[in-house]
Amino acid sequence: MIQLQCQTLVEKFKASPLIVGLVGPVWLRFLASTRIMADEWADQVVHESEVQTQGEAEEFQPSYKYRVEPVNILGRRVVMIWYKSLRSTIPISYSLAISFLVCHVAREAITPSDILTWTLEGKLPYFSAFCEIEKHIGSHSKACPISVSRMFRPVQAVSSQKLESMAADIALKIGLELPPVNFHALASRYCRQLSLPPGEILSLACRIYEWSTPTELYLSVNELRIPTRVCVMSILIVAVRILSDINGYGVWESSLSNPTTTSQDEKNKEVESQFDCDMTDNAAEPSSSNNSESHFTKSLIPDSGLNGIELLRILETKYSELNDEYAYCRDLSSYLQYCKDVVFSGLQPSFEDLEEEKLLEEFWDLYQNNKGHVELGTQDDPLCNDKSSGHASRPTTDSNIDARIRRLKLDMEEHKFRYVPPQDLVKRKGYVHYTRKKKEVFIYAVHADYYILLRSCAKVAQVETRIMHQATLNLERRLEWLENRIIYSINLKQNLDDYCDFCRDDHKQNDDDSKE
Template sequence: MTERLERLCDVCGNLGFNDGGDGFFYCTRCNSQATDFVDTGVDDADLNAFDGGIYSTTQTRARPRQEAIVAEQISQLKASQSQYQEILKTMDDYNDDTVNNGVGPTDPSDFGSVQETITSPDSYYSEIRKRYVMGVQIMVQLQCKALVEKFNVSPLIVGLTGPIWLRYLAYERVMADEWADEVIHESQSQIQGEVGEFKPLAKHKAEPHNLLGKRAIPIWHRSLRSKIPLSCSLAISFLVCHIAREAILPTDIVKWTLEGKLPYFAAFLEIEKQLGPSSRACPISASCMFRPTQAISIQKLESFAASIGRIIGLELPAVNFHAIASRYLRELSLPVEKILPQACRVYEWSMPPELYLSDNESRLPSRVYVVSIVIVTIRIVYDLNGGKWEMMLSRPSAEEDVALHNSDHFDNMLNEEEADFDALRLLQILETKYSEHKDIYDYAQDLASYLQYCKDVVFAGINSSCEDREEESIIEELWDFYQKNKDVEPSDGLKKSKELQGGGSNYGTAEDGANSPGDNKSLHDGQYFNESYKDRAIRQLKSNMEENRFCYIPPSKHTQKRNYGYIRYSRKKDGAYIYAVHADYYILLRSCAQIAQVDVRTMHHGVLTFQKRLEQLDNRIDYCLHRKLPGDFCDFCCC
């Protein structure tokens, strides 16, 4: 009978050791040998044995090579996390030697043999599990390498990846001995009642099946992808960047993944190169095993990373507010040296808990609260509480200079105070950035980039079906034809049709900012023919606000005469939420929402939440300052 001891493993933290029959005990999960206790009992047949028995000091148990490698790797990871990549390479070299030599390890049972002769179901699930786990591990390694080399991320993330990945692997318990049986029993429990006889297909006859006649290989594979999805590699990559205090956001990870700059969709090619082709015990191709079927959403990526940190017991810090806020300010071309110090003071004073990662997928992203602090700071510093944008439209030369891009002329016509000048320049920059900013993926810039993207990512691993190069020659001819004619100007007839479509009026086009696509009717009925530039700009802004369920508040007549301080906006529910705001705030809000890649209403909700927290802090401070302690009385009047 196998003796079982309830002890914690020093390597993986598992509770439970089994007697190996040789005087030593081994972890039920990682099969590492216990170093602090042994079985001192001696068999009767070994007492008078000539060679001293199995407990003789002259005899030692021959440890399998694979177990020694795993134990050595774990000790190296604990000693120096910077050697993580070298350890992975050592593992891969050993697996290549095993496949080429045809000799596989016999113990521990977690790593099955890859010989042509398979005698038990253990060989199947062990090989499938080993190949999948190592493949995901290689995917994480490739992503960290790309982050360091292509995006200048600190090499510290390489050392952080190892322990996080091993802890996550230990938590999911896919390396446990009972994992395979539990998965098979779960697949059989879906149908109740008697099960009839089945006859497996001839080509799958040697493979294990469950009682329902289903193949066990895809069942084990689906269980692995469910417990350790391929998207966990992206979550771990983002998590280590977060721990290393890098200004890397989930939006960056998803974008680089879709562009193919971060190995994910086409990573199976490199994984197959390192692990070798599929074996008889694991007949699943690398494309089927390691190619994701869809991209992970931005919100799911952040919550997944927080979930991994929580289940493995990490105390995650808040996001690096200084780095992320300065990055957003630079993208908006706003003065960092003027806004960032004030924003950091607001952050340090309020310390909102929303800046910590949360595994709640329904919660607003952490970057929304970072931008909310920046918005509140900008409104305080530049006094954006309504009327500034309309003031900019009321300039005498605003109608001639529609876009307000002539900064020299714009500077000369300003006679207001310096604060008003800065606010008007800020609104000008925000409007320009909003119209210019287009988050276009690299593969969508031109046809050549898109075709290269399809070749490297979309259709990765697919080779030409024609060996005589007939298909390649046709592709080359079509490509040469495209290169010769891509710069040809459109015909005169096409130009005339575009002019007729635009109405042939000197009123302007939508690109000039003169009228939006919904204003074509004004060219015929003359409703807006005589309106000024200010009226036209306000009408276009109202139209944009109504699309996002915002309501325009005109500036007060006393806005420029009296200072009402910071204005807090609210929302009104009339069937759906309607937000009434000034133009200054809305222009700032939509630019920040665009740069943070969230909806304008979502961004506004984050600002309202943060403003509510600031109001609560103000009320608590005011209450504490005016509260008198029991012994806090005047010595003369006792009041």
């Protein structure tokens, strides 16, 4: 199964052929760590199955069909004991974890969510891989009377967080030291998906990455931790906010009243902008930080021509274009073919007579001939549809502006966010602290321009918007802490009494040399 997955990743998804060479050593080292290849493993598993617990039923009687097979002292089939032990030690989902792990080691821009999407769509061998395996090793034999479908057919999918933690756990067991994710490759891919200009954004994002080096970019066995791909996207969000001044100053609201032009003041403000955003509890409104504008973050900002209004328009269009549905959900034909190839793979219909089969064929032909005459859908709303009609062609009346703001508020409420009006008076450009309130769940108060950026990035990263928001807050808190520590270290005046004798003499010698 792992071989089939790696071959598919190389042939269909353009992964490096290096993963085919890496997967063998990784798999064998993992097998060695489980000790299932040891001589005493088989006897030990059987012995453990014979250990009785209090209240267990009496001796089990095997069926007549399996009377020739070896059994333990309780009459249970030894082959099934071995099979259940192997299934618990090496679940079928470990094949996906190892395939993802070798992609990570090979520095491929492939995420756990990609692996799961491809398996659910049937593009990556997993749910129906047993059919191909059966062609190579046969259905079953006397030495192994268990069917291939029972051994190699998964019963459920795993989450992307679970897949990432399993890959990290396998690496830990085999002593494999993992690198961080390939930040540049993954960030470049996300820029393409969001239709963002990669030049300035990637340049600044890479500098933020090298400066902050978040630990979240390394795989972790902690399933509840923020995924690595979300950390990559949070760095991109910070870079975009710096370059386009997406800081709650009403960029999106101003685009509603002036959809065709951009003032020179807004272009100049993009160069001077500073990224904001931290999170505090027990408050409901954003408040500006008392810190002055950061010198270190400002030094990272290049002269940017990235227009905030145009960027938000791109993100709104991409958000409506991005589709969360799988490929088999496009139409009935695709879904039925998916059920045949993946869901019910290996099964054949059992018709009692030819008339039933013929009737089904007639119904299918009737559907194929008439499906083009039935169009289901709704007419686009001219006030709300940003995709079909451009901003320039839409009348900018107060009612239209109010309608778009109401629509955005409803979308924010659906994702547990609350709309905050733009900041009118900005005394200094420092950090802005976004807040939250605890009702049934935490409700986050954010500005419209930041939310539009956030939801599009969350959709591309295939994660909930609130998790994307939390990752961005964590990163910006870290950046603020680093800046404060650097400023503190630069302004710190060391006393000579704090040095040892050797360092004190050396420090005095350096001072004398500098005076000369």
